[in-house]
Amino acid sequence: AMAAVWPILAALGEEFGWRGFLFPRLLHRFGLMGAAVIVGLIWGVWHLPADFVGLKGYGPLFIAAFLINGPYVLTAHALIMAWLWRRTGANLLMMILYHWSITASAMLVPAVGGEDVRGLVGALVSATLFWIVAAGLWIFERNRSR
Numbered sequence: 001a002m003a004a005v006w007p008i009l010a011a012l013g014e015e016f017g018w019r020g021f022l023f024p025r026l027l028h029r030f031g032l033m034g035a036a037v038i039v040g041l042i043w044g045v046w047h048l049p050a051d052f053v054g055l056k057g058y059g060p061l062f063i064a065a066f067l068i069n070g071p072y073v074l075t076a077h078a079l080i081m082a083w084l085w086r087r088t089g090a091n092l093l094m095m096i097l098y099h100w101s102i103t104a105s106a107m108l109v110p111a112v113g114g115e116d117v118r119g120l121v122g123a124l125v126s127a128t129l130f131w132i133v134a135a136g137l138w139i140f141e142r143n144r145s146r
Contacts, residue, residue, distance in 0.1 A: 007103035011096045018043055018078075019085060019095040032082050033138065040078030044071030057115035064120055073127035077102060079134035083141060 018039055026035035051066045058065040081098055088094045113122040 003104060003107040007100045007107065008096075010103045011099035014043070014046075015092060015096045015099050019081065020092050023082070023085070024090070032086060033079065036078045036082035037075055039082075040075030041071050043078060044074040047074070055115075058119070059115075061115075061117070061120060065115075065123065068120060068123045068127055073123075073130055076127060076130035076134045080130065080137060083134070083137040086141075 022042070023035055023039050026038050029035075030038060047070045048066065051070055052062075055062055055065045055069060077098075081095055084094055084098060085091070113119040
């Protein structure tokens with residue numbers, strides 16, 4: 001039941017702040033990519049309290065687990081979402097749905113490898129795949145605009 005309710009509450013609560021308020025204000029000063037990176041880093045650090053609870057099983061590896069599962073992966077997601085934001089005409093509903101999908105999948109699919117070094121490697125590989133997707137979208141967009 002929690003996996004059905006929590007993701008939509010998190011997405012609604014956060015996206016009005018991240019993409020509804022902060023992102024458009026940063027956009028004018030830092031551009032689309034710069035604003036996305038700033039929001040991604042802030043978004044990642046914002047999750048420290050929740051990650052402190054959710055990743056506590058990593059013990060002495062907590063800092064590494066937090067950096068991978070927080071700022072590293074969420075900055076990649078922020079870049080993907082900025083691309084989607086532009087492509088959908090700043091549609092906040094799309095941002096909420098994307099955020100919902102991130103949270104729901106994290107709750108429904110357990111971490112690969114457990115809460116040890118293997119788990120960190122799995123999280124790092126997974127997060128890096130999101131960076132590859134983000135880079136591909138931005139390269140596609142740049143080539144498309146030429």
